[in-house]
Amino acid sequence: MLTHLDDSVTDQWAEIERFERDDYQDPALAEAERDRIFGEVPFIVAHSSEIEGANTFVTVELPRNKAIVIRQKDGSVKAFVNACRHRGAELVTQESGKCRIFSCPYHRWSYDPSGELRTVTLDNTFGDFDRSRFGLVELPVEERHGFVWIVDNAQRGIDVAEWLGTEMDAILASFEIDSLVSVDPHTYRRPTNWKVLQDGFLDNYHVKYAHPNTAGKMLHTNAVALEDFGRHFWFLTSRKSIDRFIGQDISWTSSMIEHTIESCFLAPNTMLLRHATHIELLTFRPVGASPDEAIMQMRVMAPTVEDSGLTEERWAKRWRKNWEILIAILHDEDFPILDGSQRALTSLDAGTMLLGRNELASHLFRREIRRLLAAGA
Ligand code: FES
Numbered sequence: 001m002l003t004h005l006d007d008s009v010t011d012q013w014a015e016i017e018r019f020e021r022d023d024y025q026d027p028a029l030a031e032a033e034r035d036r037i038f039g040e041v042p043f044i045v046a047h048s049s050e051i052e053g054a055n056t057f058v059t060v061e062l063p064r065n066k067a068i069v070i071r072q073k074d075g076s077v078k079a080f081v082n083a084c085r086h087r088g089a090e091l092v093t094q095e096s097g098k099c100r101i102f103s104c105p106y107h108r109w110s111y112d113p114s115g116e117l118r119t120v121t122l123d124n125t126f127g128d129f130d131r132s133r134f135g136l137v138e139l140p141v142e143e144r145h146g147f148v149w150i151v152d153n154a155q156r157g158i159d160v161a162e163w164l165g166t167e168m169d170a171i172l173a174s175f176e177i178d179s180l181v182s183v184d185p186h187t188y189r190r191p192t193n194w195k196v197l198q199d200g201f202l203d204n205y206h207v208k209y210a211h212p213n214t215a216g217k218m219l220h221t222n223a224v225a226l227e228d229f230g231r232h233f234w235f236l237t238s239r240k241s242i243d244r245f246i247g248q249d250i251s252w253t254s255s256m257i258e259h260t261i262e263s264c265f266l267a268p269n270t271m272l273l274r275h276a277t278h279i280e281l282l283t284f285r286p287v288g289a290s291p292d293e294a295i296m297q298m299r300v301m302a303p304t305v306e307d308s309g310l311t312e313e314r315w316a317k318r319w320r321k322n323w324e325i326l327i328a329i330l331h332d333e334d335f336p337i338l339d340g341s342q343r344a345l346t347s348l349d350a351g352t353m354l355l356g357r358n359e360l361a362s363h364l365f366r367r368e369i370r371r372l373l374a375a376g377a
């Protein structure tokens with residue numbers, strides 16, 4: 001990193017890559033992505049602290065299913081398709097809550113937090129059937145490194161450690177994210193392809209040009225040191241405060257964390273950023289098979305009030321301020337540009353476009369998307 005800054009260079013991909021608007025506009029491609037990516041591999045849907053305590057749940061909109069994610073009595077987590085097995089009514093309409101029994105609003109069938117069908121209304125007239133086969137449909141879910149991961153496909157299994165591979169699994173373990181709490185997660189629905197959003201947050205090339213008065217003041221632009229693990233990757237970017245070390249013959253110490261941001265790209269749709277004081281997590285997924293609608297979730301994971309040594313009031317104020325800064329940059333600077341890309345690429349003659357050698361992280365993101373699409377073809 002320090003030699004990169006000294007020489008004004010960055011890690012690079014082997015060549016410039018060309019691409020077309022279809023990558024972000026083609027409905028057939030969007031459908032393939034929904035099934036071959038989100039229907040096949042694990043991705044993060046919540047931090048464990050968002051469903052603390054038995055019967056606590058969140059509802060999540062995934063590309064293939066609307067789901068309920070709920071903590072069980074024994075501390076494990078289950079995920080269900082949020083649809084009644086009678087006539088398909090939406091079982092849970094709240095975004096989050098705590099519930100001992102799910103009661104369907106349509107005819108009041110009810111289900112346990114473990115998904116079992118408990119009561120059938122007026123069952124003397126309904127007729128006999130095997131209730132054990134009409135519990136809520138389960139989705140594969142696993143908790144690891146403080147996150148809840150799902151494969152959005154009832155026909156699949158899940159193995160997060162295997163998906164992450166030894167290197168990324170070890171990096172995430174070292175961050176001890178399970179000891180942190182998720183502070184006020186934010187969900188956005190954007191009129192933008194999920195890959196346009198993901199690319200926007202992998203991009204260190206735009207920092208000082210799109211954010212001249214905010215992030216660009218604090219962070220270096222176009223200087224990335226990256227380690228590629230074949231599927232997922234890790235990279236370092238830096239704050240300008242690192243400059244005092246440039247040209248010095250020093251070795252890496254843990255205090256360097258104050259001058260850097262460690263980023264992990266967790267394929268297929270997640271960026272985890274480690275700052276000196278907290279972890280940020282950005283996830284992106286399409287809405288159904290729509291090429292031009294996506295859900296972006298942003299999370300801040302911070303030490304608990306007790307671990308921070310702050311009073312509850314100071315703690316709350318601190319993270320509120322952190323969120324205000326993040327949201328301002330997002331709303332005023334990133335979203336207008338990224339939504340604009342989606343609008344611009346509705347132009348049928350937008351022309352062939354280029355991804356530079358310096359845009360290494362985006363090349364690796366595309367490599368993995370291509371591989372997943374090919375694997376499911
Ligand atoms: S649809 Fe749920 S009880 Fe009828």
Ligand SMILES: [Fe+2]
Nearest residue numbers: 200210211334
């Ligand atoms: Fe940005």
